[in-house]
Amino acid sequence: MSGFHTNSKVIGWVEQRLPIFSFLHHSAVEYPTPKNLNYWWNFGSLAGFQLVVMILSGIFLAANYTAHTSLAFDSVERIMRDVNYGWFMRYLHANGASMFFLLVYTHMLRGLYYGSYKAPRELLWWLGVVIYLCMMGTAFMGYVLPWGQMSFWGATVITNLFSAFPVVGKFIVTWLWGGFAVDNPTLNRFYAFHYLLPFVIYALMVVHLWALHTVKSNNPLGIDVKTPQDTIPFHPYFTIKDLFGIGVFLMIYMAFVFWAPNFFGEPDNYIKANPMVTPPHIVPEWYFLPFYAILRAFTMDLWIIPAKLQGVVAMFSAIIVLLFLPWLDTSKVRSAAFRPIYKQLFWVFVADCVVLGYCGGKPPEGNLVMIGQLATAYYFLHFLVILPIVGKIEKTRPLPASISSAVLKPMEKA
Amino acid sequence: MAEPASHAQPGGDGQTRRDFLLQATTAVGVVGTCLSLWPFIDSMNPAADTLALSTTDVDLSSVKVGQSITVVWQGKPVFVRHRTPDEIAAAAKDDGETMRDPQKDADRVKKAEWLVLIGVCTHLGCIPGGQKPGDSRGDFGGWMCPCHGSHYDTSGRIRKGPAPANLAVPPYTFTSASTIRIG
Numbered sequence: 215m216s217g218f219h220t221n222s223k224v225i226g227w228v229e230q231r232l233p234i235f236s237f238l239h240h241s242a243v244e245y246p247t248p249k250n251l252n253y254w255w256n257f258g259s260l261a262g263f264q265l266v267v268m269i270l271s272g273i274f275l276a277a278n279y280t281a282h283t284s285l286a287f288d289s290v291e292r293i294m295r296d297v298n299y300g301w302f303m304r305y306l307h308a309n310g311a312s313m314f315f316l317l318v319y320t321h322m323l324r325g326l327y328y329g330s331y332k333a334p335r336e337l338l339w340w341l342g343v344v345i346y347l348c349m350m351g352t353a354f355m356g357y358v359l360p361w362g363q364m365s366f367w368g369a370t371v372i373t374n375l376f377s378a379f380p381v382v383g384k385f386i387v388t389w390l391w392g393g394f395a396v397d398n399p400t401l402n403r404f405y406a407f408h409y410l411l412p413f414v415i416y417a418l419m420v421v422h423l424w425a426l427h428t429v430k431s432n433n434p435l436g437i438d439v440k441t442p443q444d445t446i447p448f449h450p451y452f453t454i455k456d457l458f459g460i461g462v463f464l465m466i467y468m469a470f471v472f473w474a475p476n477f478f479g480e481p482d483n484y485i486k487a488n489p490m491v492t493p494p495h496i497v498p499e500w501y502f503l504p505f506y507a508i509l510r511a512f513t514m515d516l517w518i519i520p521a522k523l524q525g526v527v528a529m530f531s532a533i534i535v536l537l538f539l540p541w542l543d544t545s546k547v548r549s550a551a552f553r554p555i556y557k558q559l560f561w562v563f564v565a566d567c568v569v570l571g572y573c574g575g576k577p578p579e580g581n582l583v584m585i586g587q588l589a590t591a592y593y594f595l596h597f598l599v600i601l602p603i604v605g606k607i608e609k610t611r612p613l614p615a616s617i618s619s620a621v622l623k624p625m626e627k628a
Numbered sequence: 629m630a631e632p633a634s635h636a637q638p639g640g641d642g643q644t645r646r647d648f649l650l651q652a653t654t655a656v657g658v659v660g661t662c663l664s665l666w667p668f669i670d671s672m673n674p675a676a677d678t679l680a681l682s683t684t685d686v687d688l689s690s691v692k693v694g695q696s697i698t699v700v701w702q703g704k705p706v707f708v709r710h711r712t713p714d715e716i717a718a719a720a721k722d723d724g725e726t727m728r729d730p731q732k733d734a735d736r737v738k739k740a741e742w743l744v745l746i747g748v749c750t751h752l753g754c755i756p757g758g759q760k761p762g763d764s765r766g767d768f769g770g771w772m773c774p775c776h777g778s779h780y781d782t783s784g785r786i787r788k789g790p791a792p793a794n795l796a797v798p799p800y801t802f803t804s805a806s807t808i809r810i811g
């Protein structure tokens with residue numbers, strides 16, 4: 215924290231009592247950042263920005279929203295029609311959730327490609343996975359709040375997943391509902407937790423950044439920072455780059471908000487929830503589709519394990535497996551740039567997730583059942599079999615001596 | 629801070645009374661904290677007024693043979709079908725078939741012509757179709773769930789698709805020849 219000086223008496227006075235200025239200087243100004251970061255490194259700050267947008271728009275929605283089964287749907291319609299800029303708050307929030315997942319998925323894939331989960335960043339990666347789980351919970355409960363048909367039936371299907379667990383399953387579901395079906399008690403508690411969880415995410419993000427600033431950023435070469443020549447200070451180089459990223463992101467985000475606000479939405483959710491009528495085709499939001507496909511991939515009972523339980527366990531395992539990734543990937547080399555086989559497998563994995571997402575969005579009929587099953591098998595094969603083996607047998611390309619030598623080489627040639 | 633040796637319990641390999649008190653207090657504190665979580669957890673279980681909604685009376689006199697009605701019990705749909713003799717015969721005939729959740733038709737009804745079921749698919753909770761005249765009743769003439777394609781027979785037993793169990797029979801009693809009380 216040596217780099218902080220001030221001539222201001224006021225700042226000095228505060229600093230002696232609470233070293234907040236030197237802390238900010240240390241972590242947002244002089245933080246040594248690898249000089250070779252590419253644009254994939256923008257997505258962390260973008261996700262942080264989006265979390266703030268979600269909290270802001272959410273609080274202003276909450277000011278006009280009523281969490282009661284008989285009023286919720288109408289209160290959202292009132293927000294859309296009567297509240298000044300209510301439509302804007304709601305479209306910011308609804309499309310914002312999709313954007314948030316888009317950013318976080320990109321952020322996570324960046325980590326997969328450049329091996330950012332490997333030592334010494336395992337805890338950083340874990341915190342990310344926990345944030346992702348909380349996001350899923352938050353988004354799931356948020357989607358229930360407008361109390362449309364998809365809200366209601368999505369909530370019914372997903373909470374019913376827990377009934378798959380033997381013996382305790384039924385009690386868990388009743389407990390989650392606070393009744394014998396998704397009803398007013400369910401809506402109320404979902405609202406309470408939907409309000410709470412983003413702030414938990416916020417706290418987790420602070421710890422995530424704390425871990426980051428302890429182990430420092432990875433970079434596209436995946437090699438350690440060796441000398442001060444390898445880094446540049448965060449400010450102004452990355453403050454400006456992150457701001458630029460936010461500008462580009464806002465153009466895309468606002469294009470949806472203003473010109474295609476219901477692009478990610480389901481028409482059925484503009485029909486008020488009716489516990490007596492199931493819509494013909496229940497689909498979750500797009501960001502849950504790959505997991506929905508994994509859930510449905512299990513169609514046969516094995517011994518005493520019913521298909522439904524297999525699907526539920528597989529769906530949760532699909533996320534839990536990420537926690538083991540730092541040890542499942544046995545390669546010492548982080549970046550896919552130097553791993554010719556993994557580099558291709560990475561894209562196969564991305565394609566596999568897209569296929570899963572496609573299957574999850576369609577009714578499980580015909581070939582799609584089998585395709586979904588194969589894609590599910592591959593998802594787990596990738597983590598549990600392929601990564602451990604490839605890490606051992608792959609011949610990696612030679613790593614550059616340092617970040618600065620790799621950065622300067624193309625310039626010498628020119 | 630090391631305790632003077634003289635404070636050690638005789639034969640207690642260096643364990644002091646203070647260590648014991650500390651461990652005992654910690655144990656009580658941990659158990660107490662865990663127990664105090666219970667009110668928070670239990671507050672999420674169904675409340676008294678939710679439980680109080682737990683019976684529904686149904687008048688069957690206007691339901692003709694072959695008709696079905698859907699009533700609400702505990703926020704859930706309950707199917708009441710006035711079965712035709714053919715449907716009853718079909719259900720009884722299939723008693724011997726291999727099923728995922730084997731049950732005799734006679735064990736699922738109080739009076740053979742009245743089939744009373746909780747209209748919630750045992751897979752993931754959608755409402756199976758088959759109540760309205762235009763609905764598809766699936767391959768076994770009972771109900772079919774639109775969500776993931778579970779087929780139920782004329783006794784509400786699961787015959788095809790992902791659902792693990794038969795449509796549940798709610799607790800009910802005939803309060804007169806033509807009325808039932810569910811719950």
Ligand code: HEM
Nearest residue numbers: 268269272273275276279304308311353356357359360412
């Ligand atoms: C991690 C951040 C958040 C995510 C991912 C998220 C996600 C969602 C989603 C998907 C919906 C349904 C949108 C729709 O289709 O209408 C929703 C609704 C809602 N959220 Fe959030 N939310 C977040 C934070 C918050 C916060 C912090 C609050 C309040 C302080 C809030 C309050 C609301 C309210 C009142 C609604 C109902 C109004 C509506 O449906 O538009 N949200 N949220």
Ligand code: FES
Nearest residue numbers: 749751752773776
């Ligand atoms: S909920 Fe009925 S088949 Fe899945």
